[in-house]
Amino acid sequence: MQSAGSSSDSSTITGTADVIPLSHLEALPDDILANIFDRLSIPELVVFERLSRTLGRRVNELGVPSYLRRNPHSNITLSPSATTWPPHQLLRHHHIIDRSLRTRRYHALQIGPKWPQAVIPCLSVSSSRVIYGAGGRLIVHPLEGSNTNRYGGKSVCQSQEYTIARPHTGSRADIIGLAELGNDQLAVAQFDGTLQRFDGSMRSIAHYPHPKGANVHTFATRSNGDLMMTTTSTGIVSLFRTKSPWQPPETFQLGHSRAWSSCIPTSIDALLVGVNGSINLHALLPSGPCTTPTRSLIGPDLPSKSSPYDIQPAPPDSIHSPSILLSAWYDSHLRLHDIRLPSSSPVATFSDPWSWADGSAMYSTTFLASHHIAGGGARHGVVALFDLRQPNDGWSVFSPGGKGSPVYKLVGEGGRIWGVTERRGFLLALDGSGDHHQGMVRNGARSIDGNQTNHNPSARERVSGWKGRGGKWGWTVRYGEDEGEGVVGYEHGRRFQSHAGGVMGTGGVQLLESAKVI
Numbered sequence: 001m002q003s004a005g006s007s008s009d010s011s012t013i014t015g016t017a018d019v020i021p022l023s024h025l026e027a028l029p030d031d032i033l034a035n036i037f038d039r040l041s042i043p044e045l046v047v048f049e050r051l052s053r054t055l056g057r058r059v060n061e062l063g064v065p066s067y068l069r070r071n072p073h074s075n076i077t078l079s080p081s082a083t084t085w086p087p088h089q090l091l092r093h094h095h096i097i098d099r100s101l102r103t104r105r106y107h108a109l110q111i112g113p114k115w116p117q118a119v120i121p122c123l124s125v126s127s128s129r130v131i132y133g134a135g136g137r138l139i140v141h142p143l144e145g146s147n148t149n150r151y152g153g154k155s156v157c158q159s160q161e162y163t164i165a166r167p168h169t170g171s172r173a174d175i176i177g178l179a180e181l182g183n184d185q186l187a188v189a190q191f192d193g194t195l196q197r198f199d200g201s202m203r204s205i206a207h208y209p210h211p212k213g214a215n216v217h218t219f220a221t222r223s224n225g226d227l228m229m230t231t232t233s234t235g236i237v238s239l240f241r242t243k244s245p246w247q248p249p250e251t252f253q254l255g256h257s258r259a260w261s262s263c264i265p266t267s268i269d270a271l272l273v274g275v276n277g278s279i280n281l282h283a284l285l286p287s288g289p290c291t292t293p294t295r296s297l298i299g300p301d302l303p304s305k306s307s308p309y310d311i312q313p314a315p316p317d318s319i320h321s322p323s324i325l326l327s328a329w330y331d332s333h334l335r336l337h338d339i340r341l342p343s344s345s346p347v348a349t350f351s352d353p354w355s356w357a358d359g360s361a362m363y364s365t366t367f368l369a370s371h372h373i374a375g376g377g378a379r380h381g382v383v384a385l386f387d388l389r390q391p392n393d394g395w396s397v398f399s400p401g402g403k404g405s406p407v408y409k410l411v412g413e414g415g416r417i418w419g420v421t422e423r424r425g426f427l428l429a430l431d432g433s434g435d436h437h438q439g440m441v442r443n444g445a446r447s448i449d450g451n452q453t454n455h456n457p458s459a460r461e462r463v464s465g466w467k468g469r470g471g472k473w474g475w476t477v478r479y480g481e482d483e484g485e486g487v488v489g490y491e492h493g494r495r496f497q498s499h500a501g502g503v504m505g506t507g508g509v510q511l512l513e514s515a516k517v518i
């Protein structure tokens with residue numbers, strides 16, 4: 001039986017070729033029925049559940065837990081924790097996310113006010129807070145469970161700001177990296193080489209010695225928080241033991257002038273360094289890191305070269321093997337590598353054809369849901385989304401107020417994408433949290449300025465279509481609308497298809513309006 005549906009006779013079920021009495025299905029052993037359930041989608045499981053009380057009970061006991069085990073989401077901000085959700089409620093949450101990704105239904109909001117100056121920001125998301133590093137400031141937004149939705153994503157509350165840069169240091173002390181270390185502790189790396197650990201009150205509790213005379217360009221930590229790594233403008237790689245700030249770092253010099261990205265995975269004992277042309281793996285030995293690469297993963301096929309701007313391992317508790325690496329490259333592509341394989345080439349490549357035509361690099365990338373990935377583009381705050389099972393069926397979203405800016409960092413989880421552009425943080429929600437009052441962002445953390453007057457009306461620039469001759473996006477201005485609320489997306493395929501909310505823009509591009517946030 002390939003698919004199931006109820007017939008006019010409630011005691012039978014019709015398949016593609018046979019009529020099967022319900023009593024036969026109800027009498028099947030658990031192992032056989034579980035094998036059937038493993039082949040069904042969420043809507044098909046719901047059909048089975050409604051056929052009879054007996055089958056409904058067995059769907060809840062066998063089918064729902066099995067589906068959740070086979071299609072896990074890596075969640076960060078669910079309330080309460082996903083492990084405490086009733087299985088049926090969690091299945092419904094997964095269904096909302098899957099349906100939103102399929103139908104392109106999403107909500108978008110800016111978080112907090114626009115920052116006074118353009119910066120290259122960074123971002124960290126944990127179960128209790130969202131933290132932005134903007135210039136020399138830490139902007140901390142607590143997360144709390146929704147007041148109107150018992151089971152769902154937490155909502156963002158009003159922020160507190162902490163200035164950690166010393167006076168008169170200017171952009172030399174800008175924050176370039178953040179990482180949660182557990183126990184409410186935060187690691188912060190600054191451009192001038194300052195590396196500190198902060199407690200939950202944002203009080204510095206440890207300083208780490210860093211090589212002098214070079215600016216820090218990348219910062220990475222291992223997910224369990226025991227190791228930290230920096231790379232500098234002069235190609236020095238430094239490895240720190242988080243719990244031993246008094247120890248000097250282990251260092252080595254790259255053969256290249258600098259690294260564009262770095263990562264410390266948990267699946268292998270190695271440091272990953274993204275340089276021009278490849279991602280190099282430096283093995284971690286008991287004596288320290290290897291100074292020469294033990295393996296290299298390439299981007300485009302040789303002789304072409306590109307640089308990886310972001311490297312992300314598969315998140316914990318996800319459907320992906322820990323050996324999968326996702327990377328964002330200067331040549332407008334996202335790439336998946338499997339380090340279990342002997343080949344240095346990617347196993348899959350993804351690109352937004354409109355960003356590729358515009359010559360836009362991919363600056364950042366992340367995993368989300370069960371089978372999806374996202375990439376942050378170099379222009380207009382574009383976030384591109386792809387289904388790993390259907391690489392050519394992608395779509396993109398212009399993030400709130402992101403015109404002209406790269407998406408410098410993305411953090412994905414179940415049905416949410418957190419991101420930053422040069423002037424603001426934002427949240428894209430595919431989990432339906434925007435349908436609940438203050439389900440995404442509390443009023444105190446919204447971007448709306450209550451002091452606006454008729455002399456300074458709010459305005460929102462939105463894309464109106466693609467200018468085929470100029471190879472650029474066309475923009476219009478809407479007055480009386482806040483730029484931090486509501487955005488437009490577009491299908492990667494030129495052909496117009498009837499997805500919910502889609503409208504035809506100029507240049508034959510199908511535009512996708514975001515849903516209104518309650």
